Every structure is written in C-alpha cells, then in structure tokens.
Amino acid sequence: MDAFWIILTGILVVASSSILGCFLVLRKMTMVGDAISHAVLPGIVLAYLFSGERNSVLMIIGAAGIGLLTTFLIEFFHKKGNVQEDASIGITFTSFFALGVILISYFAENVDLDQDCVLYGEIAYVSLDPLLIGNIEYGPKAIWLLSFVFLMVLAVIIPGYRSLSLTTFDPNYAQAIGISVTLWHYVLMSLVSLTTVASFESVGAILVVAFLTVPAATAYLLTEKLKNMILLSILFGVLASVLGYFLADYSNGSIAGAMATASGILFGIVFLGKRLYNRYHRLTAVSQN
Amino acid sequence: MIQQVEQPLIEIHDLTVTYHRKPVLWGIDFTLPKGIIAGIMGPNGAGKSTLIKAMMGLVPVGSGYVKLFGEDLKEVRAKVSYVPQKESVDWDFPASALDVVLMGRYGKLKWFQRPRKADRDVAMDCLKKVGMEAFANRQISQLSGGQQQRVFIARSLAQDADLYLMDEPFAGVDIATETAIVELLKEMTSEGKTVVVVHHDLQSAENYFDWLVLMNLRLVASGPIKEVMTKELLQETYGGKLNILTTVTDLLNKQDFPIREK
Numbered sequence: 253m254d255a256f257w258i259i260l261t262g263i264l265v266v267a268s269s270s271i272l273g274c275f276l277v278l279r280k281m282t283m284v285g286d287a288i289s290h291a292v293l294p295g296i297v298l299a300y301l302f303s304g305e306r307n308s309v310l311m312i313i314g315a316a317g318i319g320l321l322t323t324f325l326i327e328f329f330h331k332k333g334n335v336q337e338d339a340s341i342g343i344t345f346t347s348f349f350a351l352g353v354i355l356i357s358y359f360a361e362n363v364d365l366d367q368d369c370v371l372y373g374e375i376a377y378v379s380l381d382p383l384l385i386g387n388i389e390y391g392p393k394a395i396w397l398l399s400f401v402f403l404m405v406l407a408v409i410i411p412g413y414r415s416l417s418l419t420t421f422d423p424n425y426a427q428a429i430g431i432s433v434t435l436w437h438y439v440l441m442s443l444v445s446l447t448t449v450a451s452f453e454s455v456g457a458i459l460v461v462a463f464l465t466v467p468a469a470t471a472y473l474l475t476e477k478l479k480n481m482i483l484l485s486i487l488f489g490v491l492a493s494v495l496g497y498f499l500a501d502y503s504n505g506s507i508a509g510a511m512a513t514a515s516g517i518l519f520g521i522v523f524l525g526k527r528l529y530n531r532y533h534r535l536t537a538v539s540q541n
Numbered sequence: 542m543i544q545q546v547e548q549p550l551i552e553i554h555d556l557t558v559t560y561h562r563k564p565v566l567w568g569i570d571f572t573l574p575k576g577i578i579a580g581i582m583g584p585n586g587a588g589k590s591t592l593i594k595a596m597m598g599l600v601p602v603g604s605g606y607v608k609l610f611g612e613d614l615k616e617v618r619a620k621v622s623y624v625p626q627k628e629s630v631d632w633d634f635p636a637s638a639l640d641v642v643l644m645g646r647y648g649k650l651k652w653f654q655r656p657r658k659a660d661r662d663v664a665m666d667c668l669k670k671v672g673m674e675a676f677a678n679r680q681i682s683q684l685s686g687g688q689q690q691r692v693f694i695a696r697s698l699a700q701d702a703d704l705y706l707m708d709e710p711f712a713g714v715d716i717a718t719e720t721a722i723v724e725l726l727k728e729m730t731s732e733g734k735t736v737v738v739v740h741h742d743l744q745s746a747e748n749y750f751d752w753l754v755l756m757n758l759r760l761v762a763s764g765p766i767k768e769v770m771t772k773e774l775l776q777e778t779y780g781g782k783l784n785i786l787t788t789v790t791d792l793l794n795k796q797d798f799p800i801r802e803k
Contacts, residue, residue: 278631278634278635280631334561411652411653412652412653414644414647414650414652414655414656415647415652417636418644418647420634421630421631421634421636421641421644422625422629422630422644424594424597424599424623424625424629425623425625425644425696427597427598427599428597428598428599428618428621428622428623428625429618429623429647429648429700430618430648431647431648431652472635475635476635476636476637476680477635477636477637477640478634478635478636478640480635481635
C-alpha cells in the first residue's frame, strides 16, 4: 500500500508541474520556476511557525504569496531597475532562500522541519501522515492536498488554454486584442507557486524544479502541437515517477531523487533517439537523391 | 505639409513617447481619413513601430492621445487589428500555421470558449487569401520568413476588423506575394476598410499607398501621396541618409532619363 501512495504522490506532483512546465519552457521562464521553488522557503517556515503543522491551508497561502512576490520582484528589478533578467532572478531568490535558511536554523528547536526535508523532500513518509476526520483515516494528507492543487491547475489551464498560449506566443498581439498579458502571467505564476509549495514536502524545493522543467522539455523535443506537448509531458512525468520508485526500491536510495533522475534519463533517451532518427533520415534522404 | 481631415478615422494629437527619458516620438499630430491605405515611412529609428505600438496601447504614452473611430482604443478594440513585427515572437512555438491564424479569432471569443467550425473556416479562408492554404498544418518554425509574415497577415485578416495597423508586413516577402497582398488590401479599402502600413521601400510606395505619413522622430508630412512624395519632403525626412541610388533612380524616373542608352 505504501508503494501505491508514494507513486500516486509522485504522479500528482509531476502531473501538475509538467502541465505548468510546458508554459514555463515556452516562455523561457523555467529559471523563474526554480526561483519560486527556492523563494517559498521562508514562507513555508513562517507559516509553519504560526500554524504549528505541515500541510495547513495557511502554509500554502503564505508560501504561495511569497512565490508571487518573488515573480513580481524579478519583473520589477528587470523592468524598472534595468537589471538583466537572469541577474534579477539570482538576486531575488537567493535572498529569500537565505532568509528561509536563517529562519530554519534560528527556530530549529521549536520547528519539526529540517533542512534536508525542505530541500530534498521525504516522499517515503507520505503515508505516515493520514487525513483524520473523527477517527477514520482518509488516505495521506499529501494526496488530498496534491489532488486539490492538480484539480486547480486543470480548472484554470483547460478554460484558459487559449489565452495562456496566445500570451505565451505573442504577448503584443494578445494585448492588442484585449487579453491581459499581466493577468495571465500572474495566474501562471500563482499556479507554479501553489504547485511548488504543495510538492515541497514530498519532493523538496530543489527536485520540484526537475519536474517543472524536464518532462516539458522532453515533450518539446517530440511534438509540434502545444496540446500534444502538454499530454506527452504528463506521460513522461508519470513514467518518470513510476520508474523512479522502482529504481529507488532497487537501489535503496532517495525516492524523489530517483524520480528526478529517471526523468533526466528519459530526456537523454529521447534526445539521443531524436538525433539518431534525424541522422538516419538525412542519410536516407541523401542516398535517395 | 500636414493635411488634416474632417471626421478622421484616426486622430493623433500631440503624441509624445519617451524611452528611458529619451524621446522616441515628439509631438506627433495628424489625422487619417477612412477607406485608404496609408504608408508610414521614415529612416531607421524614426519611431515608426513605436507610433503603431502607441496607437495599439502597447507603449506608455508620455503626452497627447490617440483616438480611433473617434474613441479610445478600449471601446473599439474589436474593430482594430494589429500585425506585429515578425521578429517579435519565437517561431519555435509548437503551433501550426492554422493555429496561429485561429488566434485572430480569439478576440471574438470569451476566454473559456473554444473556436467553432465557423472560426476555422474563416481562418482557412484567410490563409487562402495570402496563398498559404497548402501550409495550414505546417509547423510554423518550418516556414520561411516570408511565409511566416504571410501567416501574421492572415491572422490579422481573420479578425475581420475595420482598421488594420501593420508593422512592416512586407519584410522578407517576395515581390509576387507582396503585390498580391497589396491588391488584397486595396480591395479591402474599397469596401470601406482602412489600412496603415509601416513600409521601407520608397520605390513601391507610390503604387501602394493613397496617403503617406513621413516621420523622423517628429512628423514631417502627412497627406495624399502625390503631394507628399516630393524631393524636398523626402530630403527633410531622410536627411543626408537618403540613399543616393534611390534619389538617382527617382530623378531618372521623373525626368524619363533612359537608364541605358538606346
């Protein structure tokens, strides 16, 4: 049963993050995803201090709020302060992250939250924290939280698909026909923040970036349609979490780490496969001429 | 020479746009009538694109205002279409030519609505108008620069607007296609639509446009092309930069000099 919950947790994390990842990759903003995932740390710690429990709604909202503040600051330094975008990302998220590290070390005695857990997650323990209503267990809390986030992602992305894709492809034109580029930017960033915060306990702040980027980038290599890219990225993400679980089980290592590694391996296979395919086809095309 | 018109379709009043405190448009003030093709011309860095962007509300305006159909852009957005410069987007985006043209219909849909068959038909029809129907399902990164440009024009046509603002729509387009598209635009103006085009080639301007706006940071001239296309005004717009060759061919044309001796 543990294996089932762990794999399901992994699948829920990658499903949300690969959908969002597709838009991040196309907007050339995966590093902003990275920034958010690190910058939410102080939000998580503070909310945890106030509420005294993990997975609370307060924690999600507090941390997601800091995630949004991060994207706002990145834009602000870049646009108003004339700082290069990558520099502005570097400045913003390291400052927040460092603040989070200080907070954790400072409150280390009162907080049941260690740095390893925040950075690398502990997906193996998801089933130890069940949702209790009365005396009845309703499955792990993390599953409920992640399902909720996944449904929210779907509830925004499916109806907002066209607006999001147009503001990604051609923001000037989108603005010209009256679709708010800023609004959709922050909608996307809110979802990324939410997903990151909800996933941090299971896969950690660093590995969630792998799930935001790698499945989407893998899918991007294979398709010429945005819809297919999103579906393929979910497929690659799911494949990576299942493979990763058994890889970790076999090697007795970190499960989240193995899932991220598996997605990296999938990317490598697809990348090489595509190159070989192209070379083979070029050769046959040449020999036919 | 700035000719103002009665009941203008486009009214630009004392428009100033600055970028990092440097003015890129200074006190632009002109009006355009309905049912014409107007060219906006001037040297590189004259602010032509910025002018179009300011008309579309894409750059913050320092002072002055733009009125389209006598109203703010917000009120008449559905009647205005915009063709951005091709270089402003990343063509590696996973979409087909038809997908991009369909984007022209998004303005008419609610944000959660899917395009219907009628929208697809319009999009396909617009691709046909620019001679791109054979490439409808081609991924946009696999199109040539000129073909990508035509996809952008088709997307704008799909909006079925009354006013079209086009930022260098002919960049990289071959001459046969360019002529065909100009014919199409002329047809549209005869139906009462208005087209404003940022253009580079002085040679073809005379055949393409009814009206010409010459600018170089400031407005130099605006009026019917026959009256604006003079050596003095061109000189004033392009200054010393006016290509010697262009001047020479221009003079040759005007004075019926044979290019080669017979």
